[in-house]
Amino acid sequence: MRIVVDAMGSDNFPRPDVEGAVLAAREYNVEIILTGDEARIKPLLAEFQAGNLPIHVHHAPEMLTMNDKGMALVLKAKRKNAQNSMAIGLDLVKSGEAAAFVTMGNTGAASVTAYFRLGTIPGVDRPALAPVFPTRTGTCVVLDVGANPDCKPNNLLEFAVMGSLYAERVRGVKSPRVGLLSNGEEAGKGNQLVRDAYPLLEASGLNFVGNIEGKELMAGEVDVAVTDGFTGNVMLKTAEAVARLILETVREKIQTGPLTAKLGGLLVRPTLRSVRRLLDPSEEGAAPLLGINGLVFIGHGRSDANAVKNAVRVALAAARANVVDAIHSDLAQRLAASTSAAKVSV
């Protein structure tokens, strides 16, 4: 099984990307194809002593950056002979030479390029970015967090089906509990979108537990949380910002506090570090862009080698679980069931 890693993705490309690929090849017994600037990648492979590992370099003379957006990005993403590291990597997935594509690059650029090069799974209207949130008892797949700022009820149903399948197949959760993110737990709460999506989820045959708030999500009461990409994105970024604010404030108060606080701070430092690690997105490496007709994983720009390595691990698990085929067959069934049930209930 082969995984493509975009060597030009992370903020500090190509070092963390190449080092992470090397670590993954060493640890997971997986073949890696690195796409990007050969002249910059090869010396790093030598430095990381990757000589005997199954790592190939596929030269890509161009790359997409944070500046790629809008119509110009669409044109680049569609161009037949696109020479950037994302397009070349995604084409390797399309041709079957690789099982998944991993990048730490611009989320928008990766999503748009994936959309035009691989298309969507038949039956999927909108792909969704589905990261994993840490919770009190484990993790929760949240989708969408940004690919679709404006959604229709049917999109949320698709997200629920795809998220549930992903939690089950890749994260090993039996009969994943699916919640609909809302401004109150009771049925009937929500904006128009949530109120319209609720009956579709209810009729889907999924293990739908109803509306949830951030409280239930963080408490680990669901395995999948469904929301539109605007709300999901605001929630994700707020959660990250609040976590950072609290841990920084604790550190600052310890540093500027009395001697007892400083001493206590030294003693609890390993504890605080372990909490920070719990909240660290690099443990998951990258989030799948579910609904694309091929496996695509997108990680944080600030990823280090460890995050890249973990992203390859997650991509490998998804490839072994055959997630794309599973979504394809399951979605058709559920959409039919949900639509007919909704019709009956009307």
Added chain:
Amino acid sequence: MRIVVDAMGSDNFPRPDVEGAVLAAREYNVEIILTGDEARIKPLLAEFQAGNLPIHVHHAPEMLTMNDKGMALVLKAKRKNAQNSMAIGLDLVKSGEAAAFVTMGNTGAASVTAYFRLGTIPGVDRPALAPVFPTRTGTCVVLDVGANPDCKPNNLLEFAVMGSLYAERVRGVKSPRVGLLSNGEEAGKGNQLVRDAYPLLEASGLNFVGNIEGKELMAGEVDVAVTDGFTGNVMLKTAEAVARLILETVREKIQTGPLTAKLGGLLVRPTLRSVRRLLDPSEEGAAPLLGINGLVFIGHGRSDANAVKNAVRVALAAARANVVDAIHSDLAQRLAASTSAAKVSV
């Protein structure tokens, strides 16, 4: 100046409500009217030795609870001779006998009752609940967080005007920086609502700094954050849930950790407690329901006496700043300016 406090609001009513009113009367030199069950309030006033304080009791034989919602609530809220503690309290504001109404009761019940008994300020389409978030450098007024799950661009403009005025008049911020909550900082980011509201805010004459994410909000880069009530509510509850998760995890890891962690935990306990206090909504007491034609403040059901006292302080400040009149005159000007500017730019 007189403030009405709903004695039947908090989860543990009427004790925290009455005690908070007593503390406020003692500390802020303000006259208080308590609405609620006289037979339960009077013994508490005696217990808290309120004999010589300017506290009046206005008997209300009924009360609204968490079960009051939907059409039944609307009917109760509209009823001419409503006898519940919220309606009676709000009528005292309407008649001019009191300058503001404070309750720790059901947010939905309080909002709907306020809407029907006081109406909205002319020019305001939708009132907005506007709590204060703690940030790295101070605080930020966020609105709406729940009164309006579905908004139009013009509603966000109203929220911006009202939030800015509130930050300036009541919180003493000069030329408050107003941000529009979005899924990215650049202009052009956002869902349809945000993209449509952006030019209205730009033309409003407010100190509009553009789109913001949770990061900028928590970093203290704006004084007012504008959003629809659905997104705002999800954000608020997620922020609370993340904060709780982190502080609980830290405590748990200290308790189950090695002896050094336990000792360190004892030494940093005052530090952690001060961080928790920073995040404690009771410091602000209650959030204003801006846009109602009268001052209404709604606090958490789990408020203690201290939170009730703080809510009276905030209500008093708003009454002294003449917030309702200010919104009335300012809104008319800004809406006219923004609408004509938006027309010109089209």
